[in-house]
Amino acid sequence: MKSWRDPLAMLLLAVITIGLVFMFSADQRAQPISPQPEEIIPQDASPDPEETVYGLPGGVQQVYSGRVRRNETLADLLLPQGITFQEIYQISLLPDSLLDERKIKQGNSYAFFTNSDSTASRPSFFVYEKDPLSYVVVGIGSDSIWAENGIKPISLRLQFASGTIETSLWESMTSNEVNPMLAVELSEIFAWSIDFFGLQPGDMYKVMYEESFVDSQSIGIHRITGAWFLHSGTDFWGIPFEQNGVRSFFDEEGNSLRKAFLKAPLRFSRISSGFSNSRMHPVLKIRRPHHGVDYVAPTGTPVLSVGDGFVSGVGYQKNGGGNYVNIKHNSVYSTSYMHLSAFGKGISQGVHVKQGDVIGYVGATGLATGPHLDFRFYKNGSAVNPLKVEAPPVEPVDEARRSEFAITRTVTMQALKLL
Numbered sequence: 001m002k003s004w005r006d007p008l009a010m011l012l013l014a015v016i017t018i019g020l021v022f023m024f025s026a027d028q029r030a031q032p033i034s035p036q037p038e039e040i041i042p043q044d045a046s047p048d049p050e051e052t053v054y055g056l057p058g059g060v061q062q063v064y065s066g067r068v069r070r071n072e073t074l075a076d077l078l079l080p081q082g083i084t085f086q087e088i089y090q091i092s093l094l095p096d097s098l099l100d101e102r103k104i105k106q107g108n109s110y111a112f113f114t115n116s117d118s119t120a121s122r123p124s125f126f127v128y129e130k131d132p133l134s135y136v137v138v139g140i141g142s143d144s145i146w147a148e149n150g151i152k153p154i155s156l157r158l159q160f161a162s163g164t165i166e167t168s169l170w171e172s173m174t175s176n177e178v179n180p181m182l183a184v185e186l187s188e189i190f191a192w193s194i195d196f197f198g199l200q201p202g203d204m205y206k207v208m209y210e211e212s213f214v215d216s217q218s219i220g221i222h223r224i225t226g227a228w229f230l231h232s233g234t235d236f237w238g239i240p241f242e243q244n245g246v247r248s249f250f251d252e253e254g255n256s257l258r259k260a261f262l263k264a265p266l267r268f269s270r271i272s273s274g275f276s277n278s279r280m281h282p283v284l285k286i287r288r289p290h291h292g293v294d295y296v297a298p299t300g301t302p303v304l305s306v307g308d309g310f311v312s313g314v315g316y317q318k319n320g321g322g323n324y325v326n327i328k329h330n331s332v333y334s335t336s337y338m339h340l341s342a343f344g345k346g347i348s349q350g351v352h353v354k355q356g357d358v359i360g361y362v363g364a365t366g367l368a369t370g371p372h373l374d375f376r377f378y379k380n381g382s383a384v385n386p387l388k389v390e391a392p393p394v395e396p397v398d399e400a401r402r403s404e405f406a407i408t409r410t411v412t413m414q415a416l417k418l419l
Contacts, residue, residue, distance in 0.1 A: 322366025
C-alpha cells in the first residue's frame, strides 16, 4: 500500500483535479468554518473587530494553558488564577449548552487570556475546549460574566492512498497508517457492487479523498473525490457527480453505483456457511438444505435491510430460525434475516423500511452454535443464492448532462491511474 500526504507533484495534480471535477457542480469545495456562537450572554463592551485565536478580541495575551487532570473541577481550574468563589458560582450558573461543569473532562485543554492593556493581576478570559472542534469562551469582567460557544476553523487536505489486499481492507488501512474509516467510506460507495466479505488477496484499490483537520489533528474523512477497486479481476470505478442536488457515485458508463439491493446486510464480518442444497447442520448433525448465507459477527452487530420494502413478518421461529424479520421488496423479491438477538427500533408487521435501515441485531437465537446472521433471498417465492443476485442500477446520469459527466470521469480516472 502507498499513501501520499502533500507532496508537491500530487498537490499540483490535486488542484487541477478538484477544479475540474467540480467545475459543473453546485456543490462547492468546503471552506474553513468560522467560529459561530451558539448562545451569547451580553458583555459590557463590544469586542474589537480584529479577532485572534478562539475568536477573542485582538491584542489579548495568553497567560496560562493546560489540560484538565484527573478529578479536577471547574473551581480547581479557576481559583489558582485569582477568580473568586462568587465569580465561579456565577460561571456555574451559565446554561449547560455553554458550560456544563459536570462535563469537565480529563485531558481536555483550557487556557486563560488577558487584555494586553489590562493592569489586572488575573485573566479576563477563560477558554475551555469541549472537544477537538468546539470550545467555550467565558469573559470575566469587573461586574459581569458572559460566555459564547465557538468552533475552530476546519482545514481540508486532499489525500491519496492505494494498496493491495492481503487479509482485509481495514487491516490494510491501519497497518499503513491511513485513517481506517476510509475503509468504511469505500465499503459504502461500493456496497452495491462488491461483496466486502469476499475480498481476496491481490485485490487492489486507489482512492482520492479529503480529510478534515483541526489544529493539525484529523477529525475524520470529509468525502471521497474518486475511487477505483480491482476485485476478482474486475475494475470498479467510483466517480462523484452531482445531479438533482444530490452528490452520488457512478461507474465509468454513468450508471449509479447505488442499486436495488445491497451486496450484504451487514459490514465487516465473514461468511461461515454458504448457499447449499445439502449441508451438515452444526446443531442437528444431519444433512439438509441451507438456502441462505451465514454471516458470523459479534452479538449486537446491526443488521441492515438490503433494499426498500415492507416488513412482511417479524417474530420468533420455533423451527430453529429464532428471532426473524422478513421483508417484501416488491412483487418479485423478498428477504429473510434470522437468529437475531433483538429487533430494530420500530420494526413491526407492515412497517416500511428503506435500504440500509437497521432492522435487527446479530444474535444466536434458535438453533445456533454462536452469534451469526442467517440471510436468505427469495425470487418469486423460491430461494436463490444471495451472493449471485444481480440487481439493476438506478438513477443513471441524465442524458442532458452526459458531456459534463464525461469531463469529470476523464479527470478522475486519469488522476487515479497516476497513483
